Amino acid sequence: MYRSERLVLCHFWAAFAAFVPAICLGVFQMVARSPWLEVRDPKMYYSSVTAHGSFFGYMFPTFVAMGFGYAACANALAQRIVGQGFAWLGFAMAVVGSLAALIPELLGKSATLYTFYLPLMGNTWYYVGLILVVLGSWVWVAVMLANLTVWKVRHRNAPVPLAMFASCAGALLWFWTSLGVTIELLSSVVPYLLGWTATVNAGLGRILFSWTLHGIVYFWLIPSYVAFYTLVPKEADSRLYSDTMGRIAFILFLVFSMPVGMHHIFGDPEVAGGPKFMHALFTALVAVPTFLTVFSICASLETGGRLRGGKGLFGWIGALPWDRPMILACGLSLIMLGLGGAGGLINMSYGLDATIHNTQWVTAHFHLIYGGAIVIMYFAIAYEIWPHLTGKQLFSVRMARWQLWFWFVGLMVTTIPWHIVGLMGQPRRMAFYDYHDPAIAPQAPFVVISSIGGFIILLSSILLVINLLATQLQPKGELEHRLRFALAVNPPIRVPRVLNGFAFWNVLILILLVVNYGLPLSQLLFFKQHTTPAFPIGVTQYQEK
Amino acid sequence: MSEDLLRTGDLPEEEISRAENRWVLVVCAITVLIVVTFTVSIAFFRDAPPSSLESISSDEIHRSGEFVESNLGTAMQLDGSAVVRLVLQQFSFSPSVIKVPVNTPVTIRAVSADVVHGFLVIGTNVNAMVVPGYITTVRVQFSHPGEYTVPCHEFCGIGHQDMWAKLIVGSKADFPVDPTGKQRF
The missing domain is CATH 1.20.5 (Single alpha-helices involved in coiled-coils or other helix-helix interfaces)
Structure with a gap:
């Protein structure tokens, strides 16, 4: 790990320390809005949704991406991380920011939900915290790129190892995509909090937020895809089918994940049909790298399965080492990715979106893709690197397998009924529903089944944390500290410059952003705009009324 | 390995x-x-989302213009079509019972008096956001008479879960065209 163990471990513990409590909030929400208990406490409910969403949207994946990025940097480049002091500074900023944002939420002072749609206005510390998390993550971006540059200077013309190349694509993706929400905060929220203005432009805020809202999902996804390409083939006793295909896939994610965000606001009045349609077209393109990845990973797995003695059209599947957490997680992840991806194609279809927009279908979709397909690979990453971080064997591989299965079953039991009630028209983000209303009553049994899934997920998350903790608490271990990544079937000797760096792609991103966001933003200049008063929202404000 | x-x-x-x-x-x-x-x-x-790009000052909507209280609800047009005007605010729809004729072109125009809201006519493709400062326009034709449930589907504050309306699709005969243009349903 080239003396980065402690840095990586701290990032992963920052992600997993609050994992079980944050899952508990999710379970509480599912029970609270189900006909089981009918808690009917909207103040507690919306505070809980805000904390659950902020943790899982902004903090948990950021710490995983940062930690795994540093692990890839040190191990793939086989060098000590340059600027480790800055890395610790970024970590400290992100931790302090997370606490500053989460505490007011848990105290009920900032129930904006994690999307903080203007003109709703949360607690000052919530925004200060978020800005600190973003700034801390930008320090990570800078450290990653600095290490890439230093390595490239030392190894002229050598292909950058895929794990590092892909992690840097993720870092750049995050930088570009986080600009949207940063501009929203600086242009609308901060001037209000400082007392410079009493009003905000809600439409402008939504356009800027949509810039971040889809790219951020791909930022969450990158660590899992890095694991697909660089860890899964090795665990299948195989090699990566194609190094070039991997580079192309990560570049496509980087380029196409931002100029598509307005598919989240198809139903909005502040954007014209043309830009919305353009974003729908680009969204269809962003499915391409996922299709490529599924092929590459399946081909790598098939190669491994056949080498292990699998025969026939499907015999190689049975020959794979399913007892290894990485392979099991990969298989379960691909199933969830397939189901969730099909739902995603419906969401992005310009007209079809109207049947499901802002219903529980959407909640089901992103829990299946992110909570399911992406996060299950985070677990596999943790199981893979914990022994390298600590030098100790994983406490229990059997427990890890149970944990992954519980997670998969829990996610399925939760999200399938959610999709169904979404199609029945149940709106998302509501503290409770009146199941006595004959129009809503048929949804009740599905909501009950779905909430059972929450408890299975909770059980899984407890097993995860126990396993990681128990691994670390074992007596001193002797395992190798270096994390090794999969070789390609034909390791690259020379790589074209455009597939070995990001200069060209950064220019292309800038052009696409100017076209796809510049157009709708400049449209706002051509007709009279009306700002609206901000509405502070926290439980305490309502108590004072 | x-x-x-x-x-x-x-x-x-x-x-x-x-x-x-x-x-x-x-x-x-x-x-x-x-x-x-x-x-x-x-x-x-014409399976496209609503994208009207019209702006309106949300602190004036109650006082003058298209969305004053007496103008809300369903107005039959001389050409036989219907225009529904709605104001959404924390935490209700005005009017909260919307009545429209069956098999008639309906234009729904909705504004917000405060924060971001949204509405969905369950069982139909009517699904749009209502952002303060803008007018949301949705064109639709209901082909089945009956009572539809209309929730606000964007989080709008602590009372969000109480923000529901009903939409009743009734017989065309109940919506005569008023030549003065003043009648609202």
């Missing part, structure tokens, strides 16, 4: 490229099919 079972060169690069190129063609075909499907649905069925 891997080094033992598979050596560099066991699978020639040409073979890998051939397989990949075939797959890339499949992916391109899928992508084109998706794009063509939703483009055709827009071109031939």
Whole structure:
């Protein structure tokens, strides 16, 4: 790990320390809005949704991406991380920011939900915290790129190892995509909090937020895809089918994940049909790298399965080492990715979106893709690197397998009924529903089944944390500290410059952003705009009324 | 592990490229099919989301213009179509019972008096956001009479879960055209 163990471990513990409590909030929400208990406490409910969403949207994946990025940097480049002091500074900023944002939420002072749609206005510390998390993550971006540059200077013309190349694509993706929400905060929220203005432009805020809202999902996804390409083939006793295909896939994610965000606001009045349609077209393109990845990973797995003695059209599947957490997680992840991806194609279809927009279908979709397909690979990453971080064997591989299965079953039991009630028209983000209303009553049994899934997920998350903790608490271990990544079937000797760096792609991103966001933003200049008063929202404000 | 079972060169690069190129063609075909499907649905069925791009000052809507209280509800037009005007605010719709004629072109125009709201007529494709400062326009024709549930589907504050309306699709005969243009349903 080239003396980065402690840095990586701290990032992963920052992600997993609050994992079980944050899952508990999710379970509480599912029970609270189900006909089981009918808690009917909207103040507690919306505070809980805000904390659950902020943790899982902004903090948990950021710490995983940062930690795994540093692990890839040190191990793939086989060098000590340059600027480790800055890395610790970024970590400290992100931790302090997370606490500053989460505490007011848990105290009920900032129930904006994690999307903080203007003109709703949360607690000052919530925004200060978020800005600190973003700034801390930008320090990570800078450290990653600095290490890439230093390595490239030392190894002229050598292909950058895929794990590092892909992690840097993720870092750049995050930088570009986080600009949207940063501009929203600086242009609308901060001037209000400082007392410079009493009003905000809600439409402008939504356009800027949509810039971040889809790219951020791909930022969450990158660590899992890095694991697909660089860890899964090795665990299948195989090699990566194609190094070039991997580079192309990560570049496509980087380029196409931002100029598509307005598919989240198809139903909005502040954007014209043309830009919305353009974003729908680009969204269809962003499915391409996922299709490529599924092929590459399946081909790598098939190669491994056949080498292990699998025969026939499907015999190689049975020959794979399913007892290894990485392979099991990969298989379960691909199933969830397939189901969730099909739902995603419906969401992005310009007209079809109207049947499901802002219903529980959407909640089901992103829990299946992110909570399911992406996060299950985070677990596999943790199981893979914990022994390298600590030098100790994983406490229990059997427990890890149970944990992954519980997670998969829990996610399925939760999200399938959610999709169904979404199609029945149940709106998302509501503290409770009146199941006595004959129009809503048929949804009740599905909501009950779905909430059972929450408890299975909770059980899984407890097993995860126990396993990681128990691994670390074992007596001193002797395992190798270096994390090794999969070789390609034909390791690259020379790589074209455009597939070995990001200069060209950064220019292309800038052009696409100017076209796809510049157009709708400049449209706002051509007709009279009306700002609206901000509405502070926290439980305490309502108590004072 | 891997080094033992598979050596560099066991699978020639040409073979890998051939397989990949075939797959890339499949992916391109899928992508084109998706794009063509939703483009055709827009071109031939006008299956497009509402995108009116009209602005309005939300602190004036109660006092003057199109969205004053006496003008809300359903107004039959001289051409036989209907215009529904709605104001959404924390935490109710005005009017909270919307009545429209069946098999008639209906234009819904909605504004917000405060924060972001949204509405969904459950069981139909009417689904739009209502952002303060803008007018949301949705065009629709209801072909089945009956009572529809209309929730606000964007979080708008602590009372969000109480923000529901009803939409009643009734017989055309109950919506006579008023030549003065003043009658509201």
